[in-house]
Amino acid sequence: MISADTFDMLLSFGGVGGEIYLSALLMVSFYFPLPEYFRWDFYRFPVVLGAAFCFWGQVWLWQQVPRGKASIPFGSLWGEADHGDMNQLINFHDWTPGDIIGTYSTLTHLCLLAIFAVYGYTLFRQHRELFVALGRQWLP
Numbered sequence: 577m578i579s580a581d582t583f584d585m586l587l588s589f590g591g592v593g594g595e596i597y598l599s600a601l602l603m604v605s606f607y608f609p610l611p612e613y614f615r616w617d618f619y620r621f622p623v624v625l626g627a628a629f630c631f632w633g634q635v636w637l638w639q640q641v642p643r644g645k646a647s648i649p650f651g652s653l654w655g656e657a658d659h660g661d662m663n664q665l666i667n668f669h670d671w672t673p674g675d676i677i678g679t680y681s682t683l684t685h686l687c688l689l690a691i692f693a694v695y696g697y698t699l700f701r702q703h704r705e706l707f708v709a710l711g712r713q714w715l716p
Contacts, residue, residue, distance in 0.1 A: 585669045591661035592649065593683060594636045600687035602627035606693045631687070636683045642677050 578586075606624045610616040652660040658667070659716035665671040700707055 581669070588661045588664040588669065592680060595630055596680070596683050596687055599627040599631035599634070600691055603691055607619060607694065607698050618708075620648060631691075634680075635684045638677075638681045642681060642709075647657070648673060648676055675712070 593642075602623055606620050636670050637646055639650070641648060650660055650662045651657045652663075662676060665676060666673070
């Protein structure tokens with residue numbers, strides 16, 4: 577349904593992007609029930625902890641890159657250094673360093689907003705009476 581070039585670009589984007597949006601998805605899924613065979617009642621605690629470490633590492637990185645305090649993560653964990661995700665986005669898909677910085681910074685902000693929204697909604701839903709009482713006390 578999509579061209580091979582577009583698929584390759586999405587695959588390259590999804591390397592570092594996956595660290596951001598998949599860890600955000602795991603953090604959000606903490607409050608949602610999964611089928612019993614996942615034993616989510618137990619495993620959700622270590623999963624959310626690991627996802628939080630991964631997510632906050634990426635948020636920290638993509639806050640530092642635009643400021644010049646960190647660099648774009650070029651290179652590859654395996655294989656040759658020229659075959660990293662960022663290298664492929666620039667060399668084969670005509671992205672600029674500004675495109676990379678803007679895209680991943682925006683992605684981290686959107687995922688952070690989604691996490692805050694879900695956790696805020698869950699907090700409100702679980703303590704609705706407290707928020708209603710505070711609203712009556714402070715609002716006319």
